[in-house]
Amino acid sequence: MGEGSTGPGPRSLETRAQRAQGGPVWGGRRTESGLTRSCRGAFRSPRPLPKSGQADQTSEESLHLDIQKLKEKRDMLDKEISQFISEGYSVDELEDHITQLHEYNDIKDVGQMLMGKLAVIRGVTTKELYPEFGLDMND
Structure with a gap:
């Protein structure tokens, strides 16, 4: 539902001129007229990008660490399952x-x-x- 000059109501009841005045468009890309241009620029992550050679090495190390953690978790769960089975479950x-x-x-x-x-x-x-x-x- 949109909000025209007459208050809340279906967007279909707003005139084209009312929508063109600005303000939020629900589900659209238009922003309120008071926002500066810099707010509408491309997204920039606050996280610094690693150097190109370092990125591949870091991500590979991270993947190996994740794999190792998953293997440890699998082993722990296998032990728990074995314990439950030995207890008669x-x-x-x-x-x-x-x-x-x-x-x-x-x-x-x-x-x-x-x-x-x-x-x-x-x-x-x-x-x-x-x-x-x-x-x-x-x-």
């Missing part, structure tokens, strides 16, 4: 448990939404409805 059981938790959270979200709507209809807070439905404040 199965991957299928854990995946099922996670699925059930997602379903529980979805149902709880719907319940919270309905409680909120009921509270609005009654003109009370959601907190005030909890005792009526036998809910604990920590639920």
